[in-house]
Amino acid sequence: MSYWSWLIGSLPFEWAQFSFMQNALLAILLVSPLFALIGTLVISNQMAFFSEAIGHATLTGIAIGALLGLPDPTWSMIIFCVLLALAVTVLRRYGTVSADTLIGLVMSFAVALGVVLLSRDGGFSKYSGFLIGDLLTITPTEIGRLAVILLVVGVLWVLYFNHFVLSFLNKSLARSRGLNVWATEAFFSSIVALVVAVSIPWVGLLVVNSLLIIPAATARNLAVNSRQYVLIAFCLSLVASITGLVLSFYWGTATGATVVLVAMMLYALSFLLKR
């Protein structure tokens, strides 16, 4: 960490002198590739609404943590979100309602439950930080946690990326190749839930999904093959995150939302380029 502080601190910028900005920059360098890797597949499998719902459902995860008296609700968020993701996958398989109705229902339930539990005795404002997140308060320990998750997802993406792509492209083709499509989908949903839950305190549940899907959606406008798709999403995610972080420093705005605005501008550009 000290080497990192020295490295960034030697940059000739005002923002680079503050340790919270140095931490935030490091965190963003870890989160952007994570989001790009996952976002590309979220878009490919048309799961943008699913990941949005998981983001909102973390409210209940936070509430459960608060009820249990946990000092840090991270674990209750992760466990609740992963279970919810698996439940949605199972219900999609055996249920009779369409996927978007199902996800809408599940999200409504999880958000309402979370708000009811958190607003007991009028105490919701204590938790409003989770809505927009605060990247600038991230600590080195938490950055370490992000690094571990990035590493794990990176390894999984080397091992299973092709399986994900194939089962999301066409289920019967995937089955004929011996893939267990439902297990693959459940596995993927759990990873999405895990990453979303872990990122909530830093980026906020209102914008977490934007960070996940916008770079991938932008890359889809520009890419022809899979390699370009992942690579472009990765680069765009980095550019938007760093630009957003620096802008939020000078503007005094919430980092997550600022990053989203930059990412949306890039999306608009890609849309024009595609025409």
Add this chain to the structure above:
Amino acid sequence: MQNSNQLDKRRGLHEERACCTRLIDVGVRFEGKTALQQVNLHVHCGELTAIVGPNGAGKTTLLRAIMGEISHSGELLFQPAGDSDQQKRPQIGYVPQRIEIDKSAPLTVLDLFAATGTRWPLWLWYPKKIRDEAYEALNLVGGAELIERNLGRLSCGQLQRVLLALALKPVPQLLLLDEPLAGLDHAGTAQFYEIVSGLRRYLDLSILLVSHDLNAAASIADRMVFINDKTLLFDGTPAEVLKQEDVRLAFGLDDEPVSSAFKSYCAVDDGTKE
């Protein structure tokens, strides 16, 4: 053709003693009901067998049972060429019906080959081997030039050929074609049949073709099998099967010809499409 040495070797074996695939008393029970029963079929390599029958007769159930997607009673055995008495499950290749592909998917034909046949992550640069293998398989269906093309920009006929090439890697012993022509127009159908017909001899494959287009199936098949009421009713040359009263009845062959309401929604691939 690229891998002709290896293929010639296989063909050589074929001369000595033909390989074959046997279905022995295959039956399927699904949710407590019989979906298929007592199907006995013996197909030789290099032979194309058309499976015809009305909707709901059990054709797709049979294919799914052969693929191992649903469990079945009875046996499915492959007898290799030569003197070997060894029998095992055949290596199966499968060409699905025209599949829906998201037009905006950033996926090329090569990506599809890598995704189905290897664990090498699509987001890394491909080793030469993966490219060569895909090229080789595409070459068999006259589609080598499609390798870098985006899947969403292929015509129906091109996509169908790519799926066929995909099913040939690795070279199967039994190739299943499930209504591969739904949606192709006459020229596209003819082109696809010509390729399949060539492959059956060149690769010495047993091919099972499920089709509702009786005439097209009859024109290409060496043998025809009629399935109805959840079992195999007739087995013979196309001419023999077409003579059967039940078959004529099931397909309304003796009715007055009516103009087909079936419209092809895919143009033939004439190579002019981008």
